[in-house]
Amino acid sequence: MKIIEVADYEEMSRVSAQIILEKVKSKERVTLGLATGSTPLGTYKELVRDHEENGTRFDHVHTYNLDEYVGLTSSDPESYHSYMCEHLFNRVSIPLDQTNIPNGSAEELLQECLRYDSLIESIGGVDLQLLGIGQNGHIGFNEPGTSFSSKTHVVDLTPSTLEANAEYFTDLSKQPTRALTMGISIILQSKEILLLASGEKKQDALFHLLRGEITETVPASALNMHGNVTIIADSQALKLVNSLGK
Numbered sequence: 236m237k238i239i240e241v242a243d244y245e246e247m248s249r250v251s252a253q254i255i256l257e258k259v260k261s262k263e264r265v266t267l268g269l270a271t272g273s274t275p276l277g278t279y280k281e282l283v284r285d286h287e288e289n290g291t292r293f294d295h296v297h298t299y300n301l302d303e304y305v306g307l308t309s310s311d312p313e314s315y316h317s318y319m320c321e322h323l324f325n326r327v328s329i330p331l332d333q334t335n336i337p338n339g340s341a342e343e344l345l346q347e348c349l350r351y352d353s354l355i356e357s358i359g360g361v362d363l364q365l366l367g368i369g370q371n372g373h374i375g376f377n378e379p380g381t382s383f384s385s386k387t388h389v390v391d392l393t394p395s396t397l398e399a400n401a402e403y404f405t406d407l408s409k410q411p412t413r414a415l416t417m418g419i420s421i422i423l424q425s426k427e428i429l430l431l432a433s434g435e436k437k438q439d440a441l442f443h444l445l446r447g448e449i450t451e452t453v454p455a456s457a458l459n460m461h462g463n464v465t466i467i468a469d470s471q472a473l474k475l476v477n478s479l480g481k
């Protein structure tokens with residue numbers, strides 16, 4: 236695993252955007268796996284800035300998001316669909332029919348999971364998967380205890396994840412408690428993985444990922460089984476690793 240230690244959130248965002256841009260410019264058809272949450276926002280901002288200043292094109296890019304809340308329609312302002320349109324898709328002119336996000340308002344959720352898996356399997360895994368990490372070590376919405384062989388599935392969010400994500404909901408009574416998430420085995424099909432972590436809150440999760448056992452109790456530890464993972468983390472997120480783990 237390659238670790239790039241950076242000073243802060245801004246540097247993490249610049250470095251990750253650079254890696255994504257190299258991939259975007261590398262061939263005629265590019266597939267990107269995308270993440271939500273606060274961590275990739277700076278990266279998306281950098282991609283938008285580059286698009287505006289340098290005219291980098293995204294019309295050959297196809298995207299596959301990790302997850303979506305169950306019960307929110309794509310137009311719901313609190314859905315990950317809306318998040319992606321607002322922060323990236325609409326601002327770099329990716330054709331929307333080339334963007335894929337699990338449909339959390341599908342009537343048949345199990346069918347939707349199968350549909351999503353076959354989409355990703357049909358391309359043989361994305362070229363580059365961007366990931367954040369939950370404070371409890373989750374990736375996508377794969378909570379602790381999720382099987383490493385999991386495919387896309389419906390998940391009951393843990394109290395700690397609900398609490399960590401509560402700030403994104405104006406009315407907490409409407410915060411979804413379930414989500415659809417790309418499974419761990421599907422994430423591991425990616426040809427290359429880029430995980431971002433910033434801030435002290437992520438130091439335990441990063442310590443378990445980098446220094447702990449490979450265990451389903453820490454979903455991100457599955458990344459140790461993948462041959463092409465880069466972690467970009469700031470000093471705050473690497474605090475525990477640097478003080479205890481060397």
Ligand SMILES: N[C@@H]1[C@@H](O)[C@H](O)[C@@H](COP(=O)(O)O)O[C@@H]1O
Binds near residue numbers: 301302
């Ligand atoms: N489903 C998302 C994850 O993909 C994300 O990595 C995690 C961390 O969020 P943040 O980046 O806001 O810390 O939150 C959510 O649970």
